[in-house]
Amino acid sequence: MSANHRVLVVNPDLCTGCRLCEMICSLWHEDKCGTSFSRVQVAQWGEIGVAIPVVCQSCKDPPCEKACPTTARQRVESTGAVITDPEVCVGCKSCVYACPFGAPAVHPESKKLMTCDLCSGEPQCVKVCNTGALRYTDKTDIALKRKRYFAGHIARYWKRIEE
Amino acid sequence: MREKSSGWQGRRLRIDLTKGIIEEENLSSSYLRDWLGGRGFNIEVISREAPEGLDPFDPEAPLCFAIGPLAGTLAPCSSWTSLAARSPLTYPCTYAYEDMGGHWGAELKFAGYDQIVIKGRAEKPVFIVIEDQRVEIKEANDLWGMDTRRCTLAIQEKLKEREAKVLCIGPAGERRVRFATVVNCFSWKGGRLGLGAVMGSKNLKAIVVRGRGSVTIDDPKGFFSLCHTLYEKISHDPYAQILGKDGTLFPLKFIELGFFGNQNVRLEEDGLKSEDYRNQHFQSRDACFSCPIHCGRYSSVKSDDAHFGGFGLEDLLNLGPRIGLYQWETILRIVRFCLLMGLDTVSMGGMISWFMESGDILYNNEMVPKRGDAETVFQFMEGIVSREGDIGKMLGEGILRVAQNLGKGENGSLPVVKGVEEASFDPRVRPGTALSFSLSPRGGYLGLLGCWEIPEMAEYYRPRLEESIGKTISFPLTRNEEIKLIANMETREVAASLVGVCPLIVSRLYTYSLPDLSSVLQKLTGMDIAEQDLTARIEKVIDLERLYRGADGMTRDMDTYPQKYFHQEVPSGKWRGRKLEKEEWNESLSLYYRIRRWNGETGLPQADLLSKWGLKEKRGKYSASP
Numbered sequence: 001m002s003a004n005h006r007v008l009v010v011n012p013d014l015c016t017g018c019r020l021c022e023m024i025c026s027l028w029h030e031d032k033c034g035t036s037f038s039r040v041q042v043a044q045w046g047e048i049g050v051a052i053p054v055v056c057q058s059c060k061d062p063p064c065e066k067a068c069p070t071t072a073r074q075r076v077e078s079t080g081a082v083i084t085d086p087e088v089c090v091g092c093k094s095c096v097y098a099c100p101f102g103a104p105a106v107h108p109e110s111k112k113l114m115t116c117d118l119c120s121g122e123p124q125c126v127k128v129c130n131t132g133a134l135r136y137t138d139k140t141d142i143a144l145k146r147k148r149y150f151a152g153h154i155a156r157y158w159k160r161i162e163e
Numbered sequence: 164m165r166e167k168s169s170g171w172q173g174r175r176l177r178i179d180l181t182k183g184i185i186e187e188e189n190l191s192s193s194y195l196r197d198w199l200g201g202r203g204f205n206i207e208v209i210s211r212e213a214p215e216g217l218d219p220f221d222p223e224a225p226l227c228f229a230i231g232p233l234a235g236t237l238a239p240c241s242s243w244t245s246l247a248a249r250s251p252l253t254y255p256c257t258y259a260y261e262d263m264g265g266h267w268g269a270e271l272k273f274a275g276y277d278q279i280v281i282k283g284r285a286e287k288p289v290f291i292v293i294e295d296q297r298v299e300i301k302e303a304n305d306l307w308g309m310d311t312r313r314c315t316l317a318i319q320e321k322l323k324e325r326e327a328k329v330l331c332i333g334p335a336g337e338r339r340v341r342f343a344t345v346v347n348c349f350s351w352k353g354g355r356l357g358l359g360a361v362m363g364s365k366n367l368k369a370i371v372v373r374g375r376g377s378v379t380i381d382d383p384k385g386f387f388s389l390c391h392t393l394y395e396k397i398s399h400d401p402y403a404q405i406l407g408k409d410g411t412l413f414p415l416k417f418i419e420l421g422f423f424g425n426q427n428v429r430l431e432e433d434g435l436k437s438e439d440y441r442n443q444h445f446q447s448r449d450a451c452f453s454c455p456i457h458c459g460r461y462s463s464v465k466s467d468d469a470h471f472g473g474f475g476l477e478d479l480l481n482l483g484p485r486i487g488l489y490q491w492e493t494i495l496r497i498v499r500f501c502l503l504m505g506l507d508t509v510s511m512g513g514m515i516s517w518f519m520e521s522g523d524i525l526y527n528n529e530m531v532p533k534r535g536d537a538e539t540v541f542q543f544m545e546g547i548v549s550r551e552g553d554i555g556k557m558l559g560e561g562i563l564r565v566a567q568n569l570g571k572g573e574n575g576s577l578p579v580v581k582g583v584e585e586a587s588f589d590p591r592v593r594p595g596t597a598l599s600f601s602l603s604p605r606g607g608y609l610g611l612l613g614c615w616e617i618p619e620m621a622e623y624y625r626p627r628l629e630e631s632i633g634k635t636i637s638f639p640l641t642r643n644e645e646i647k648l649i650a651n652m653e654t655r656e657v658a659a660s661l662v663g664v665c666p667l668i669v670s671r672l673y674t675y676s677l678p679d680l681s682s683v684l685q686k687l688t689g690m691d692i693a694e695q696d697l698t699a700r701i702e703k704v705i706d707l708e709r710l711y712r713g714a715d716g717m718t719r720d721m722d723t724y725p726q727k728y729f730h731q732e733v734p735s736g737k738w739r740g741r742k743l744e745k746e747e748w749n750e751s752l753s754l755y756y757r758i759r760r761w762n763g764e765t766g767l768p769q770a771d772l773l774s775k776w777g778l779k780e781k782r783g784k785y786s787a788s789p
Contacts, residue, residue, distance in 0.1 A: 016457040018450035019266075020394070023237040026377065027387055033236040034273055034377030044266075045325075046349035047312060049447045049461030049472055108375050127391065128237075130398045130455055131448070 007080070007139045008116065008123055009147050010053050012154060015133035017044045017051030021125035028124045029114075036108045039116040040125050040134070045161055052157055053134055055125075056103040056115035057147070058082050064115075067098030072113075080139075081118040089113055101154070169381040170232035170688040171195050175204075176276045176298065178291060180365050181222055181283030185298045190277065196690055199697075200231035201660035202260050203704050204278045205247035209258055210707055212280075215714040219249040219256050219357070220339065220364040222284035228271070228330075228370070229279075231663020235272035235378045235452075237390040238683050239397050240665035240675075242452035244268035244347075250356040252341045252510070252561050254582025257715035258708060259605065262660050263345075263353025264451035270328040273374025281365060290318065290331075290369040295376060303368040308334060310503035311346040312471075318371055331369035332359045333505025338550040339363050340559040342510035342584070346502060350449060350459065350472025355507045356583060356605055381689030389686055393679060394455055400674050402623060403456050406667075407448070410460040411475040412437060417617050419737070435489045444491050446470055454665065464495045471499045480587040481512025486519060487535035497540060504548045510561060513584025514547070515540055517562050517577075524569050530554050575726030581605075581717065590724045591733050591741040595642075598751050599649040601722050604712060614671060615640070615648070627673035631655075642747075646754045657701045703776040706768040709761070710778070719766030722752055 022038035030037045040055040058075070062082045065073040072088035073095055075081070084095070084104070089112040095104045096113070104113045116123070118136075126136045137143045173195065175188040198207050205227040217224050226248045233241035243262050250259030271279070275296040285300070288307040292299045306314050315329040328348055336343035336359030343359030344352045354362075380386045397403050405413050415437055440462075449459025449472045461472045474495065482501070483494040501508050515532050522531030532543040547558045557565055563582045566572040578585045580601055590597030593616065615624040621638050629635055631651045636644055655670035655677070662680055669675045681694045724743060732742045756763050760772060772778075 013447075016448045016450035016459070017266075018452065018454050018457060019269075020237065020239070020453050020455060023453055024387075024391075027237050027380070027383060027390075030377070031383035032377040032379050034375070035269075036273070036375040037377050043325075046472065047316060047470075049449060049470055108377075128394055128455065131457060 005139045006121070006136055007058070007143055007147055008055060008118060008126070009135045009137055009143060009150065010055060010057075010154075011133050011135070011146075011150050012050070012052040012157060013133075013150075014131040015042065015051040015053055016131055017042055017046075018131075020128040021053060021134055024124045024128050025116075028119060034108075036105075039105065039114055041105060048161070050157060050161065052154060053125075054101055054103055055134070056082060056099075057101060057151065058116075058118075063098040063100065064095035064104065067094040069094060076117065079118045079121045081116060083115060083117045084113045086110060086112045086114075101151075168192050168195055168688065169379045170236075170684070171200070171277050172272060172275050172376075172378075174276050174296075175278045175280060176293070178279065178281045178298070178300070179283040180281065180285040180289065180300065180367060183285075183300055185300070187296075192690075195232070195277075195688075196692070197700070198704075199661040199700055200234075200277060201229050201243070201245035201262070201663055202247065202657060202708070203661045203700060204229040205245055205260060206258065206704055206708050206711065208278070208280055209247055209249070210711050213249055213258075215257075215711070217249055219251040219361055222365065223282055224249050224361065226281045226358065226361050226365065226367075227278060230268040230272055230277060231661055232684060232688055234663040235269040236380070236687065237387065237394075237453065238664070238687070239390065239394050240451070240454045240456065240668045241663055242266065242269035242272075242454075243660070243663050243665055244271070244353065245660050245663075246345070246354050246358050248358050248361040250358070251339070251360050252357040252583055253604075253717075254563050254579075255716045257604075257712045257717055259356040259358065260660070260708075261354050261356065261358060261605075262666055263347065263351055264454075264665060265328075265347040265351030265353075266452045267328045267330045267347035267351075267372060268663065269452040270372040270374045272378055273376045274372050275374065275376050279370070281362075281367065283365065285366040288337075288366050288368050290367065290371060292322065292371045294373045306331075306368045307337060310334065311505055312349060312503055314369060315346075315349055318369060322371065322373075324373055327371050327373045329369055329371050331505075332362050332367075333503055333548075335505045335548050335559075336360055336363035337368070338548065338559065340506065340547060340550065341561045341564070342507040342514075343505050344507045346505055350461075350502075351451070352473060352502065352505075352507070355509065357507075359505050380687055382686045386683070386686040389683055393675070393683065397668065397674050398455050400672065402620070402672050403668070403674060406458045406672075407456045409437070410448075410458050411477075412440070412460075412479065414476060414614075414617075415479075417619070420617060435483065435491070440491050444495055449473070451665065456668070458667075462495055464492065464499055466492060467496060467499065469499065471495075471502055473502060474498055477587070478508045481508050482515075485512045485587045486515045486532070486540060488537060488540075493537045497537065497544070500541070500544060504544070506544070506548070509586055510584040511544065511547075512587060513578055514558070514562055515543060517584075518543065524566070524571055530558075577725060580724060581721055585725070589733065589738070590728050591743055592738045594743055594747065594751075595640075595645045595649070597724055597728075597743065598646070598748070598755070599652070601724050602649070602653070602755065604708065604717075624673070627676075630676065631673070642751060643754065646751055647758060650755060650758045653705065654698070654701050657704055658697065661697075661700060661704065703778075705759070706761075706772055706776060707778060709759075709766075710768055710773075713765065713767040719752065719756075719764065722766060723748070 026037035044051045091111045177186045247260040288303040290303040311333045330347040339360040341357045345354045446461045448457045450457040478498040482497045532539040659666040659669035
């Protein structure tokens with residue numbers, strides 16, 4: 001089964017905010033460790049015990065792609081991930097504003113935008129997430145339903161946080 | 164010029180609050196290699212810069228925060244912070260350290276520092292903001308008086324930065340309660356032995372860190388695969404799994420073995436059931452930075468309509484059964500109060516239980532808490548935090564100083580070890596564990612628990628212990644073996660602090676072995692630090708810490724428990740008739756000193772050890788060579 005039959009599912013209910021995903025992501029992509037260098041970023045509200053991994057959901061009809069003035073946002077067919085071409089990106093951050101999750105992050109050094117590329121079909125963050133908050137599963141109907149359900153969950157968390 | 168070093172940032176931040184001076188000091192690679200980090204950096208600075216006898220509240224007394232090379236990396240459980248200062252609680256006052264979990268340490272690394280040393284006293288309340296090597300001292304008049312939760316939120320709001328990691332003190336620290344702690348990121352307490360009071364004495368309310376930098380790695384591929392192997396090892400460790408599932412409350416089922424609980428605790432019969440906590444108060448799991456275990460517990464307190472993090476075994480035992488309380492709701496309310504005020508729960512529980520028994524020594528009985536009565540407990544705690552009136556002022560000093568104040572300090576029955584409130588544990592039940600507690604520089608502290616004595620855990624421990632002391636063993640252990648293991652456990656605890664890893668996973672569960680630590684350090688730093696080099700640094704730190712305390716007068720005769728335990732037998736229950744034996748105690752102590760190669764009479768390192776570690780005697784006190 002090729003990689004684009006699989007999706008990254010986020011379940012914020014299970015996230016404890018350990019941020020191992022950020023460490024492995026930055027080490028894999030950048031050869032160094034740093035939360036700011038990670039494609040997945042955990043937003044935490046320590047006062048209410050809530051942690052939410054924010055990561056590109058590779059939307060079916062990505063608003064970032066539409067918002068990008070330079071066509072830097074492109075889908076990789078083999079994995080289904082929507083990524084930024086750093087050669088084309090001008091760092092305008094339009095994608096950040098267009099994204100309903102605020103998933104794109106600014107690379108602290110190049111100032112270009114970066115999002116999850118699903119590590120060419122083998123997401124490393126999943127390897128160190130023993131809580132199950134991040135899972136890479138088959139894109140069966142059920143997985144898609146769950147993905148939808150938990151995306152809705154994030155919206156509900158937002159509401160709670162804003163209250 | 165700063166040398167490029169992988170793992171460390173190679174920078175120490177020095178802040179003088181009296182003069183408002185902020186300085187950066189570069190740390191050479193040989194310095195980093197010699198002291199590694201954590202307790203190593205801290206004792207090195209304190210032994211050079213804080214003369215023995217210095218009042219912990221003197222503006223010149225340094226307050227240090229250090230992290231290890233592994234902090235802020237993929238290495239599992241690796242973002243612990245070591246705090247150190249001269250403690251206002253120990254008797255005599257001397258060097259005290261504390262290792263603290265949470266997220267603050269990793270953020271400090273990303274902000275570009277390995278250590279912060281704070282001296283001086285600000286004229287008015289201030290807080291320090293460290294943002295990617297931009298450091299500022301800001302006014303904190305509006306924050307002074309706030310509890311730790313409100314203060315953290317107010318600072319995040321003020322800086323418009325929700326990712327800022329706030330370490331702060333509560334009202335207890337501001338008012339120099341001698342057992343005040345610091346709290347980082349809402350949930351993690353640190354600084355038992357009054358390091359929060361030291362921070363308060365500097366008029367320093369908080370240290371806020373935001374770091375967007377990174378940690379460079381010498382061999383990224385090798386480090387990646389080793390960290391992943393360690394991650395798998397920890398994730399599949401049976402007791403790490405139990406710890407993740409039940410939190411630090413998991414040993415509750417072993418409570419009848421007498422490892423903890425000052426009286427004959429029967430939790431279940433008295434209504435303190437673990438499943439009630441799980442069903443009614445457990446909200447979610449919480450984790451320190453880069454930890455795959457997730458032992459933190461986020462709990463709800465219904466009557467206060469509140470939630471809080473950081474509830475653990477010690478909190479439960481000290482503020483529950485120890486003071487006659489067996490309702491989760493009440494205990495959680497009290498623990499939350501301590502977290503908000505920045506009070507240490509072990510000392511607090513010790514204080515309350517002592518006053519419940521001996522409160523009549525106070526001339527105002529209205530203040531005395533009553534066993535099992537939560538409202539009187541709250542009133543007592545509020546009295547301590549307020550430090551108002553004669554009694555309030557006095558109570559904030561801890562058991563020993565209150566008793567001294569009232570002329571009752573010398574009778575050998577005070578529940579203190581080295582001046583510090585003893586842990587919730589009867590030493591007569593487990594003399595081996597008691598010895599390890601008494602050796603701990605932190606007074607009686609549950610940190611060096613001999614879990615291998617728990618029959619259910621014995622088979623888990625056996626191979627790990629055999630590897631540690633290099634011979635086959637069978638249970639029960641001989642005294643010789645037991646003392647060896649106590650020393651080994653202490654060595655591991657220091658190892659954890661030097662590299663910046665969770666002490667629980669290194670010295671209680673033995674999941675990280677010393678060879679693991681040395682290989683992960685080598686991949687990270689590129690330095691050739693073999694296991695024996697690591698051991699040598701650990702021993703140097705243990706020796707130097709002991710020497711420093713020795714100069715303050717903390718010698719062999721203080722490695723003991725209150726005398727009453729040598730004379731009075733356990734009056735009733737399963738352990739009836741047990742007491743500590745003086746002769747046995749002394750033999751065990753001598754055995755321990757022999758392992759450390761310390762002088763049997765003084766309990767201090769010998770002169771040849773000093774030269775071995777390059778330590779020198781300076782004006783009658785010992786110090787690291789500069």
